[in-house]
Amino acid sequence: MSKINLKGIGVALITPFKKDKSVDFDALGRLIDYQIDGGIDYLVALGTTAETPTLTRDERTEIVRFIVERNNNRLPLIVGVGGNNTAEIVHELKVSYFSNIAGVLSVTPYYNKPSQEGLFQHYRALSEVSPRPIILYNVPGRTGVNMEAETTLRLAKSCPNIVAIKEASGKMDQILQIIAGRPEGFSVISGDDGIAFDLIKSGGVGVISVLGNALPKEFSEMIHQALAGNFKMAETENVRFTEAIRLIFKDGNPAGVKCMLSELGYIENELRLPLVAVCDETKQQIIEELERLKVQVIDKKS
Numbered sequence: 001m002s003k004i005n006l007k008g009i010g011v012a013l014i015t016p017f018k019k020d021k022s023v024d025f026d027a028l029g030r031l032i033d034y035q036i037d038g039g040i041d042y043l044v045a046l047g048t049t050a051e052t053p054t055l056t057r058d059e060r061t062e063i064v065r066f067i068v069e070r071n072n073n074r075l076p077l078i079v080g081v082g083g084n085n086t087a088e089i090v091h092e093l094k095v096s097y098f099s100n101i102a103g104v105l106s107v108t109p110y111y112n113k114p115s116q117e118g119l120f121q122h123y124r125a126l127s128e129v130s131p132r133p134i135i136l137y138n139v140p141g142r143t144g145v146n147m148e149a150e151t152t153l154r155l156a157k158s159c160p161n162i163v164a165i166k167e168a169s170g171k172m173d174q175i176l177q178i179i180a181g182r183p184e185g186f187s188v189i190s191g192d193d194g195i196a197f198d199l200i201k202s203g204g205v206g207v208i209s210v211l212g213n214a215l216p217k218e219f220s221e222m223i224h225q226a227l228a229g230n231f232k233m234a235e236t237e238n239v240r241f242t243e244a245i246r247l248i249f250k251d252g253n254p255a256g257v258k259c260m261l262s263e264l265g266y267i268e269n270e271l272r273l274p275l276v277a278v279c280d281e282t283k284q285q286i287i288e289e290l291e292r293l294k295v296q297v298i299d300k301k302s
Helices: 025-038 057-071 086-095 116-129 149-158 172-181 193-201 216-227 231-240 242-250 255-264 280-293
Strands: 008-012 042-045 077-080 103-107 134-138 162-167 187-190 206-209
Touching: 008 216, 025 057, 025 216, 042 057, 057 077, 086 116, 103 116, 116 134, 116 149, 134 149, 149 162, 149 172, 162 172, 172 187, 172 193, 187 193, 193 206, 193 216, 193 231, 193 242, 206 216, 216 231, 231 242, 242 255, 242 280, 255 280
Parallel strands: 008 042, 008 206, 042 077, 077 103, 103 134, 134 162, 162 187, 187 206
Antiparallel strands: none
């Protein structure tokens, strides 16, 4: 099993759509280049921010193939493979396309509300078949179940190819417990842009970011300063993003960051139901915040 370096900032890529709601691969290509030129450290495909539940299996396969080709090994690529049917995910891990893919991000099973033992057995089953290292993804606000620190540490210590967790529980005491008890080589990644700085100060390795879609250069610089131990400079930068982070989640994710990217010229502001675009008030606030941050707008046609 190859090693994977998760230090720094990964970006949970959105899926751009055209006005007819088909996948906009031209816009996705622009976005990938924008991320890489902006200095991020790795790409994350088919996460929550990608509206993955609304993508067909064929679309998911095609999106991953496209990202692999466009990325051309410039950055490590992590792909989301998760769900609430363990047997189905085990099968997907056995048959899916993993060429030039560095790792798998797998969310805790949602809706079923498994016990802690169920979560452990689920991830152990995935670890036994996965051809790539696995990053656990704990996001109870979306899944209805919190994976407790004891379960995370049990998996980290008993499954060698479970190498990290993306923690989006918002429970700092839980996250600190994982950092304190983790085995060597196990990474703790912030799943929330808003606490990424604090988590890095406490021993985390970075963030899988939503805001990075729109502000890769600016947010990367803050994360890299924090990781270098330049906390005073990083904290000053971090404060600049407080309002932008609030706005991109105000009407739900990825509606906020898609609005931001649309205003910057990278994509059409299109989502698939049941998600809808941000309201007019939020859109205006996003426009004003981008002006305040002085982020450069491009011409989509270029």
